[in-house]
Amino acid sequence: MQVTSLDLADIALKLFLSLGVVVIILIVYRAIRNAIKRRVEDATRLQSMRVAVRNVLAITGFLIIAIIWLPRGNNLITALGILGAGLAIASQEMVGSLVAGLNIWLGNIYRVGDRVRIGDVVGDVMDINLLRTTVMEVGDWVKADQYTGRVVTVANRQVWVNSVYNFTQHWGYLWDEITLPITYESDWQRASEIMLENGETYTTELQADAEARLSKLLDRYPIKDTKVESTLYLAMTDNWIELTLRFVVDAQERRGVKGRLHQELLQYFQEDENITVASTTIEIVGFPTIQVDQRNK
Numbered sequence: 001m002q003v004t005s006l007d008l009a010d011i012a013l014k015l016f017l018s019l020g021v022v023v024i025i026l027i028v029y030r031a032i033r034n035a036i037k038r039r040v041e042d043a044t045r046l047q048s049m050r051v052a053v054r055n056v057l058a059i060t061g062f063l064i065i066a067i068i069w070l071p072r073g074n075n076l077i078t079a080l081g082i083l084g085a086g087l088a089i090a091s092q093e094m095v096g097s098l099v100a101g102l103n104i105w106l107g108n109i110y111r112v113g114d115r116v117r118i119g120d121v122v123g124d125v126m127d128i129n130l131l132r133t134t135v136m137e138v139g140d141w142v143k144a145d146q147y148t149g150r151v152v153t154v155a156n157r158q159v160w161v162n163s164v165y166n167f168t169q170h171w172g173y174l175w176d177e178i179t180l181p182i183t184y185e186s187d188w189q190r191a192s193e194i195m196l197e198n199g200e201t202y203t204t205e206l207q208a209d210a211e212a213r214l215s216k217l218l219d220r221y222p223i224k225d226t227k228v229e230s231t232l233y234l235a236m237t238d239n240w241i242e243l244t245l246r247f248v249v250d251a252q253e254r255r256g257v258k259g260r261l262h263q264e265l266l267q268y269f270q271e272d273e274n275i276t277v278a279s280t281t282i283e284i285v286g287f288p289t290i291q292v293d294q295r296n297k
Contacts, residue, residue, distance in 0.1 A: 001257055018065050025061040047112045051128050072204060100156035101130040109159060110166050115145075115251055117165035121152050124252070137190055144255040153256075156279060167251040170217050172208045174251045178261055178276060180269075181240040187274040188241050192232050194268045199230035199247040202257055210248050240278035 032053050040046045103109065105128065110116045114125050115138065123135030124147075137150040167174060178199075182191050203210075210228045217223070230247040249257045269275045 014068050015081035017068050021061055021064050021068070025057050040252055041101060046129070051112055052105070055101075055128075055130060057065070096160065097131045097155050101128070101132075101158050104128060104133070104156060105161060108169075109164055110169060114169055115167040117167075118154050118158050119162040121154055123147075126151070127260055128156075145252070146255055170220070171213050172251055173208075173213070173248050174204070174254065175246060176249050176258060177244055178244050178258060178265070179242060179244045180265060181237075181242050181279075183240055183270075183276045183278045186241070186276050188234070188243070190235065190272065191269065191275045192243060194272075195245045195265060196230060196232045198261060198264055198268070199232075199245045202261065203228070203230050203248050206248065206250065223231050240282065 018159050033050055036046060036053070040049060110128075110133075112125050112128060115123070116125060116135070118133070118135075121135060121137065122139045123137040123244050125133060127134040133154045133156055135152050136153065137152045138145055138147045140148050140150075142148050178195075180191075181196070182188060207228055214226075214228060228248050230245060233244040233246065235242040235244070245261075254262055266277070269277055
């Protein structure tokens with residue numbers, strides 16, 4: 001089959017139009033990005049809006065370029081079928097990530113700034129494009145909810161095969177607990193009061209906001225109503241009395257709040273002679289008979 005000058009001219013025109021679409025999309029994106037930057041000060045909201053604009057323009061540009069190159073008339077449906085089959089066979093993983101990216105974005109599974117767990121990866125979402133999600137890693141060798149410094153890229157298709165845990169969406173708070181054992185000789189009532197009072201000092205400031213957000217969450221989803229106020233639970237064990245403080249904390253401030261609470265509680269307990277923090281003890285009830293051979297060798 002010979003290629004005529006008309007065919008070459010048609011290909012050249014399509015290449016020119018495609019390049020023009022790319023240039024226009026880039027110009028529009030930069031213009032909108034700069035406009036958003038001037039009006040939005042919050043970094044998380046700014047990045048979320050950038051991601052949304054970028055994804056919309058990318059999809060729009062792809063569709064326009066596809067329309068430019070696809071044949072007209074009766075061959076259009078055939079060409080679309082061949083193109084779809086080719087993409088599905090040649091790059092199943094890429095197509096899976098692309099569809100998953102649309103699901104993440106349109107289904108609002110997570111957003112920029114959310115703290116999520118996808119499979120074994122836990123971190124704060126930095127960027128979401130149509131194929132990959134980028135997070136700042138939390139945990140791993142760091143034994144708490146703090147950054148490791150590693151930036152992890154996760155293929156969007158992972159949301160199809162792994163559960164996605166979102167620590168901050170809809171509410172932004174978590175319930176956490178601190179458990180301290182005290183001896184049976186201790187004044188457990190005073191210890192309970194101290195723990196509850198200290199827990200309330202950290203939840204008083206955020207209680208109104210937490211209750212308002214929780215109320216909206218309860219209106220939206222059929223979950224059991226629960227309290228935001230700090231609560232203390234007591235349990236008796238064979239060795240000590242176990243006091244557990246349950247409190248609400250910002251999902252991204254758990255380690256800091258928990259560390260300060262532990263420090264203050266230990267200080268209060270040390271100052272009170274009637275409260276003793278318990279620890280595991282081992283009582284030796286007997287020794288085996290030991291025979292010593294004193295014969296001279």
